[in-house]
Amino acid sequence: MFMNQIDISLAEKNICANDLPGSMQVNYPACLLGVELKNSYDQQRILSKQFATLKHDVYNINNSTTRYFYGVHIKPSKKITPVIEKLMQVDALQGNALTLPFYKNLLKAYNLNCSDCYAYFDKGVYPINSECITDFCSDDINLNQMYYDIMFIGIAPIYQTVSYLVIYILTDTKVNFIKK
Secondary structure: OOOOOOOHHHHHOOOOHHHOOOOOOOOOOEEEEEEEEOOHHHHHHOOOOOOEEEEEEEEOOOOEEEEEEEEEEOOEOHHHHHHHHHHHHHHHHHOOOOOHHHHHHHHHOOOOOOOOOHHHOEOOEEEEEHHHHHHHEOOOOOHHHHHHHHHOOOOOOHHHHOOOOEEEEEOOOOOOOOOO
């Protein structure tokens, strides 16, 4: 089967929101397994029959940005609920002051980590390595099948479709900060 290579210069172009595949409803906090779409190149090369797009607006004190994620909703296990509650609580109390070291220590206490994906860490965007999926989620998630679907959908050569799946906890960043 002949596959067309996707033009690498698309990495310099913004995502075209009108062309995003599918759309999922956001109810915060949201947990998903997938990838962040950072540019038009990502938008073209990463495709899966199982995934849908989620638009997440991140509001900081001085600005706001829109980030796009492509993946599937996952339901966290009951033992993970305290992690999510703590993130929302600290985020609301401290505004932009939730630090990466604090976050890493919080994950460590629950046998989770973000060593391969901490670069995605931001207010309202909390990444966790996908290898932690069995500790994070009680659903039966087949990572191998998800990777297979992404890499062999037939749209582009395999070297362009390879991506690292990440667990994301997304929180509502519009929450009013609690004043002391």
